[in-house]
Amino acid sequence: MKLTRKRGQTAKLRSAAFRRIRADHQTELAGDYVELIADLIDERGEARGTDVAMRLGVANATVVKTLKRLQDAGLVTQEPYRAIFLTGDGWKLAEDGRRKHKIVEGFLLALGVAAATARIDSEGIEHHVSEETLRAMARFLARNGG
């Protein structure tokens, strides 16, 4: 070979980031669903498939299919034609998502980002921030009025 010298070390280091992104994406959808379901339960007493579909902007059938996976994963329970409930694990995941969401959104607002943008961006960012970064954001928030 000609050009292939001394890789591997940096490669392995960098690939860690991408591996985590792929892992994050897998839990991201589940997180969005349970957080949304938790919100619906709190807001209106129950979560129905149609509401979830509407808020996520996907088709009903997609929600049904995804809920099946979430049920297999032990995050929600549901009987045919009835409302959706969260399991203990489901609530835990939802609460964690809300916690992160609140920090990130509040942080963006404190940074001077407009409310609408903060809401949209925080939704995307929340699943990719480590606890360390969250702590840094919370620290900033504490100092700069949150």
Added chain:
Amino acid sequence: MKLTRKRGQTAKLRSAAFRRIRADHQTELAGDYVELIADLIDERGEARGTDVAMRLGVANATVVKTLKRLQDAGLVTQEPYRAIFLTGDGWKLAEDGRRKHKIVEGFLLALGVAAATARIDSEGIEHHVSEETLRAMARFLARNGG
């Protein structure tokens, strides 16, 4: 119906965020690929499939398949068994990714996040920040030494 009153408005507003996240995910992979290919070309003069696979932490075959899509999308060019090149659009996308990456990573460092964490988190965050948030980060960076 019993419980279904006054939704739709909030629903549509919220779904916008999720729609954007899904759209972001579609371009995210392409962005990661071209950014990585650009880095490899700059670092070592050429980008080979194996290097891309190694740094992304995926199998070789996955890279081949993805590159085919990127080629269809007009971002890269490649002949069988040869190195990978970026098209004009490919370079543009890569440069844009680098620009965002630099701002986000620098910002996290300025926030007080450790270097290793900043590197990993910025990789995940860079595809989900709007231009407005980037400007806010750049502003912060300008004031707090970057």
Added chain:
DNA sequence: GGCAAAGTTTAGCATTGGCTAAACTATATG
């Protein structure tokens, strides 16, 4: 020049997450 090793591609499979259209159930109300 030919061979072994490194690199690359092909083939074939699985899962996720999206869709539409059609079938089915629950329920509000006339």
Added chain:
DNA sequence: CATATAGTTTAGCCAATGCTAAACTTTGCC
């Protein structure tokens, strides 16, 4: 209490992204 409508599920499709194993090129080197 029958039925129309709203809500839900099923069936069947597609594209993207991952994998392994096997086949095929390239190339460094003897």
